[in-house]
Amino acid sequence: MLLVKRGANVTIVARNETKLKEAAEEIRAFQVSRDQKVIYISADCASPSGTKEAIKKASDEHNGQIPYHVFLCAGQSLPGMFIEQDPSVFERNMNINYLGSVYTAHESARLMAENGVHGSITFVSSVLGFFGLVGYSQYVPTKYAIRGLADSLRNELKAYGINVHCYFPATILTPGYDEENKTKPNITKEIEGTDEGQTPEVCAQKMLDGLDRGEYFIASDPLGWIFRSSCSGLAPGNNIISDTILSLVGWVALPIWRTYADYLVKASSKQNNKTKTH
Numbered sequence: 028m029l030l031v032k033r034g035a036n037v038t039i040v041a042r043n044e045t046k047l048k049e050a051a052e053e054i055r056a057f058q059v060s061r062d063q064k065v066i067y068i069s070a071d072c073a074s075p076s077g078t079k080e081a082i083k084k085a086s087d088e089h090n091g092q093i094p095y096h097v098f099l100c101a102g103q104s105l106p107g108m109f110i111e112q113d114p115s116v117f118e119r120n121m122n123i124n125y126l127g128s129v130y131t132a133h134e135s136a137r138l139m140a141e142n143g144v145h146g147s148i149t150f151v152s153s154v155l156g157f158f159g160l161v162g163y164s165q166y167v168p169t170k171y172a173i174r175g176l177a178d179s180l181r182n183e184l185k186a187y188g189i190n191v192h193c194y195f196p197a198t199i200l201t202p203g204y205d206e207e208n209k210t211k212p213n214i215t216k217e218i219e220g221t222d223e224g225q226t227p228e229v230c231a232q233k234m235l236d237g238l239d240r241g242e243y244f245i246a247s248d249p250l251g252w253i254f255r256s257s258c259s260g261l262a263p264g265n266n267i268i269s270d271t272i273l274s275l276v277g278w279v280a281l282p283i284w285r286t287y288a289d290y291l292v293k294a295s296s297k298q299n300n301k302t303k304t305h
Contacts, residue, residue, distance in 0.1 A: 029231055030096075031057045036064045038085040038094070041101070044069040064089060072101060073122045078130040082138065095146040097135045099128040102151065102169070103203060106211040109164040117165045124169035129176065136184055145188035149238065150177045154197045154246070157254035161292050162215030178262060181243060194234045194245045195255060198224030214295040218288050240265070253277045 030037050031054050039054070041047050047067035055065045066088045070081035086093055102124045105116055132148050139146050155163055156170035177193035184191055198204060204224065208216075225233075230247055237245030242265045246255045256270045257277030264270040 028054050028057050028228070029235055031055075031063065031065060032059060034059050034063065035096075036089055036092075038066050038068060038088065040068045040070055040072060040081045040085070042069060042071055072131050073127040075130045075134075078127075078134050082131070082134050086138075093138045093142050093144045093146075094135060095144060097131065097146070097148045098151070099131055099149065099173075100151045101127050102153075104163070104166045104207045106162040106166065106207055106215060108162065108212055112165060117168075120165045120169050121172075124166070125172045125176075128173055132176070132180065136180070136187070136189060139189050140184075140187040145190075147190040147192065147238075148180070148184070149192040149194060149234070150174075151194050151196070151234075152177070154195050154248070154251045154254060156193075156195055157251075157258045160215065160218060160288070162212040181262070192238060192243055192245060194237065194247075195251050196225070196230045196234075196246075197248045197251055198222050199230050200224045200226050214292060217295075218291055237265075253280065257281060 037054060039047060039050055044067075047069055051065050051067040058065065066085070068081045068084050070084075071077035072081060082094065103120065105112075105120065107116070128150055132150070135146075135148060138144070150173050152173040153166075153170040155167045156174040159167045174193060174195075177191055181191040181193075198219075225247065233247035234245055237247075243263050244255045244265070246252050253273050253276055256264070256273035
């Protein structure tokens, strides 16, 4: 929607064709020119062949134009306690959340490089790409992996004039979040507290604002800002003054928060053991 408002041609890709068609119709309502194109492609981007086919179709629909800006947003979260979940859940999440981004980024970067397109690739990780939390053992590693991939490609793709960015949203109020809460352990909900979340529209706007400012690591809420500044490693910062202040806050606040989270998990364990003995 936001990109269409800026006059861009847009292609959206997912597996569910019915939802894609509905989304495309909603997006077209914001076109600013009759010449704009908004198309949808049903494809499985968790496979190399599906990704290549989707990108080729997108290019063909736009008169052979290689996608200039690529946003990798696909992902799912199926919370649960590590020892209680079937191993297939971990494989499925890695395929969708991480490998889907790998395949799409690989094909997009290859075509950009071969055709001299100085575009951009934006990965969507999560604020959980900065820290682990009980109940998310099948999700957090995939988001760490995306962060690591973005870090590698940010450096490597400079050789081709391709910009790489990584967005770290917190809770996004989507149907996927509603599904996530169905299996989310109570202890996870307790630690997350009263996080009200943000709408997809707000998150999309904050991501684009970060891109407009040329930020590499983009966050859209106070917790994300603190973790971004405290855990950036070799990643370039956004603002030396605010990053320094936020990292100082993080050095004090994050150990306290970590200790509190550990306490809640231990307390929950003791309560569960007590319940089992009665």
